[in-house]
Amino acid sequence: MGDVVIRVLAAVAASCCLSAVPAHAAGDGMEKLFTFKDPEITESSGLAVSPTHDGVYYTHNDSAATPTFYAVDGNGRTRATYQVRGAQARDWEAMAATKDPATGRGVLWFADIGDNLDGAWSDISVYKVMEPRTLGNATLPATRYRFRYADGGRNAEGIMINPRTGRLYVVSKEFAGSVYAAPKKLRTDRTNVLRKVSGAPIMATDAAYAPDGSSYVIRTYFSATLYKPSGETMAKVTMPELKQAESIAYTLDGKALLTGTEGPRSPVYRVPLPVRAQPAPTPSPARAESTPEPSGKPQAARETGLTANDIFIWLAAAGIAVGAIMFIARRTR
Template sequence: MRRPSVRPVVRSFALLAAVLLAGVPTAPASAAAGDDGFTIKDPRITESSGLAASRLHPGIYWTHNDSDDGPYLYAVDGRTGNTVARITLTGIGRPRDVEAISIGPGNQIYVGDIGDNLGGKWPYVWIYRLPEPKVLKDQTVRATQYVVKYADGPRDAESLLVHPRTGRVYLIDKKEDGGHLYEGPATLSPSGTNVFRPVAPVDLWATDAAFSPDGRRLAVRGYFGGILYAFDDGTLKRVGRLDVPLQGQGESVTYSADGAKLLYGSEGAQSRVIAEDAPGGGDGGPGASAAKDPASPSGGDGTGDGVKVGAVVLAVAAVALLGLRRLRRRS
């Protein structure tokens, strides 16, 4: 479900940005097999909106379409980009606007049907949970459905993440001037309503987020950049910025299973998933080196290609935001 007058504008400006940045060199990534990036080849996947690295099946990444597809998840081989399984969810209602996917303890897959492009139309949203299949083949899996409300009223969101140690579920709302990290109950209840409460501000127009495998870092991405936070029981501390590749419509992010890479996905047919080194390498723990952040005193020096890329990104972002504001004033 989407507002037709706004999302195409975002896509148009994001595509413009991609054209402007074409030719800017990027460092080659080196990673374990399946973790160095890939192209999604399945013609059924045209709006990949979430991404999660499997721990049960090394090199496999779970994704899904944004909306208008059905209750489906796709297991994509990171070595080839081919789909190796399509899962059909049963035991749930009709998905409305599926925006995120995450894997929690015990290889439980969580799916966020949390999109609300009208910014508060839906009084509640849904989360689905299912066990990750031990065998990768086309099959039907029964899921548990949870009803979710926000303590401070309905909102749009595209980021769902499950803490890898505690299993607690978090959401981040999507607001152009920055949103909040929302914390769910310690245990989600399949009966009644699960109320998510804001616990920390997030300084980004977030389109997805992911915990590091040890749960001590939180990577948040947007259309034009990203932020790395240290995470401590719902408390966030900004560590630095992320080197997010500019994509046609950057919608997803996940850590590789070993935490060495961050993989960024985008909507569109034959979309490319791009791998970048995760700040701190392996586990992304608090002792790891921080990402360069020009907004922090200990950040990078901001010279060379970084300035050129940053200048183009900021310019395009400013134009995109101006266009969106004008559209909203007219609507």
């Protein structure tokens, strides 16, 4: 019955929201990039583009899995399977890929941040793994960073790292979601505190920073929203219809988004960005980090990333969904 409730609510809310919220439509530019062919990839929850290996993508499974990630090619074939030494996989929900500016080495980040009980865990963890120089099955060491939220535990499924500053952010998955900033310098000898800096859309399932640091994106089950580093909304991007949208990443050139879903042989789509959200022809010099701050919008919109119209739509969707759920319940008793 729980699965039925979720599917009904998601379908009704999606149809209401996508029809009423202005968005950039990908149109003919949207394409299926590949399908994961490995039978071991059954719950692709995180997605990242390799910063050093051309045409290579990384993913990992969701909860109840081992600390394992996969390198796949542009045809969806697994090129290598990696175990992460010294890591746990309580509920891996997201990953990110960056490049060390000093060495040029790729750096992979895996976020064990899922908490379906919304605060059951006293702390969460993010693992830092140096990207292998060559592709091949291996066990890789990890650096573990522990975190806790300044305002109490919560569920989360998104992480992102500003490539200009190296600062890590966690995006909570709630009806009133938030973006949390980690300390500028992460410590391994104590728990790092995550502090809220901006609002996020309802039920965010992933997030990513653009390669040039000019924007970031937050994915939900229904669509994706682009933001400036300040937290100001830039555009909403229509996403492909997926069974359970869980992941999002930028392409290396920053001109498109990649998005995936859970399930065996799940697809990954490429969705072009609106022109105004693409990198400028001549990148501007790196500047000091712009920490997301309130944008002057009404309080409700500032805290949840919603407009008053969005809130009305969600309330209406919830009412319709409840009616549908009650009808199904009566039919299945």
